[in-house]
Amino acid sequence: xxxxxxxxxxxxxxxxxxxxxxxxxxxxxxxxxxxxxxxxxxxxxxxxxxxxxxxxxxxxxxxxxxxxxxxxxxxxxxxxxxxxxxxxxxxxxxxxxxxxxxxxxxxxxxxxxxxxxxxxxxxxxxxxxxxxxxxxxxxxxxxxxxxxxxxxxxxxxxxxxxxxxxxxxxxxxxxxxxxxxxxxxxxxxxxxxxxxxxxxxxxxxxxxxxxxxxxxxxx
Numbered sequence: 001x002x003x004x005x006x007x008x009x010x011x012x013x014x015x016x017x018x019x020x021x022x023x024x025x026x027x028x029x030x031x032x033x034x035x036x037x038x039x040x041x042x043x044x045x046x047x048x049x050x051x052x053x054x055x056x057x058x059x060x061x062x063x064x065x066x067x068x069x070x071x072x073x074x075x076x077x078x079x080x081x082x083x084x085x086x087x088x089x090x091x092x093x094x095x096x097x098x099x100x101x102x103x104x105x106x107x108x109x110x111x112x113x114x115x116x117x118x119x120x121x122x123x124x125x126x127x128x129x130x131x132x133x134x135x136x137x138x139x140x141x142x143x144x145x146x147x148x149x150x151x152x153x154x155x156x157x158x159x160x161x162x163x164x165x166x167x168x169x170x171x172x173x174x175x176x177x178x179x180x181x182x183x184x185x186x187x188x189x190x191x192x193x194x195x196x197x198x199x200x201x202x203x204x205x206x207x208x209x210x211x212x213x214x215x216x217x218x219x
Contacts, residue, residue: 001046006049008032033058045072046073046111065093073117077098135161142200159173
């Protein structure tokens with residue numbers, strides 16, 4: 001998943017960024033709302049938002065995004081632990097609420113649960129013909145046997161599986177998988193998609209000429 005992390009505590013922000021990257025996520029970390037606004041329009045799978053930031057309220061920023069139709073799932077990460085704060089946060093745009101201090105393992109687990117909800121999965125595995133994908137275990141099978149994937153191959157597969165049936169423009173998919181590094185990399189995405197087709201079947205990922213890539217609906 002590509003995540004936007006809004007956190008002004010430098011030690012916490014750096015720690016969360018590094019931990020989530022070891023979990024296989026692409027993380028863009030901002031310590032100011034102004035920095036996050038510079039990334040408006042970038043594709044993200046989830047927003048991780050601190051409530052109190054040096055240049056304003058993270059909740060007010062999120063509320064503004066919701067008012068403009070942004071439905072990107074958001075988790076509030078805050079020390080505000082009163083019941084009325086939790087209710088306000090959830091009512092005004094957050095999909096989840098995590099009180100500091102928290103273990104990064106719990107945040108990672110909540111993101112895995114979010115990935116399952118995004119895929120509208122009633123069961124742990126998603127099925128696409130003979131291919132099965134477990135978003136929690138980060139594992140794929142083809143006609144029974146487990147298929148070994150690299151970290152980047154998994155990122156491509158996850159990004160498309162979460163958007164099954166929809167065309168994902170190539171620039172968006174590059175940013176979802178590579179983050180801001182996508183600006184300096186040329187054909188990395190094509191290499192990973194070619195490898196996934198070889199491992200999981202040539203028809204799993206469709207190239208929509210001039211538009212992008214698409215995975216079919218679940219079987």
